[in-house]
Ligand SMILES: O=P(O)(O)OC[C@H]1O[C@H](OP(=O)(O)OP(=O)(O)O)[C@H](O)[C@@H]1O
């Protein structure tokens with residue numbers, strides 16, 4: 001259980017209902033995923049790791065350090081939740097990566113797959129650039145979406161259907177700086 005005072009300092013005094021995944025559990029899983037991704041690609045093949053901002057910024061920065069392959073890192077900014085806890089269904093793409101995807105092994109890194117709206121909007125667009133391969137690595141998967149255009153090849157944890165925060169995930173832009181993943185009290 002993390003230090004309560006430190007946690008409350010980061011949440012502005014809002015208590016958590018529960019902690020789902022601790023800092024140590026996340027670190028261990030991130031190391032495993034890094035190893036799996038390393039082994040999935042031939043030694044001399046370059047990767048392009050593409051993160052969706054803002055939510056993936058912490059997961060991506062941790063997982064790329066566990067992947068022993070040459071790589072480029074780039075980002076897209078996609079947003080569909082605004083200040084709410086339910087997808088608006090409209091994904092606004094605020095920044096479209098300038099990286100050339102053609103012929104590269106692209107790994108799209110997501111913090112969470114919830115309704116699937118973001119992935120279903122981004123993946124067909126990325127495919128139009130003819131990458132050599134396209135895979136998704138998601139830290140959390142709620143397994144709600146029944147119509148995902150591509151299932152993530154790497155998933156950190158199956159996630160309950162609560163609105164979760166921490167380790168990059170926000171509610172109204174707050175709580176991204178929690179070093180673990182939890183659920184805030186409603
Ligand atoms: O499967 P979905 O229902 O589409 O949800 C997943 C997306 O929602 C969150 O992004 P959000 O729009 O909240 O923007 P953020 O990354 O800036 O927090 C999260 O980072 C994922 O990209």
Ligand code: HPA
Pocket residue numbers: 081112114115162163164165169170171
């Ligand atoms: O449960 C969630 N928490 C934070 N951001 C999210 N974006 C989609 N689902 C979530």
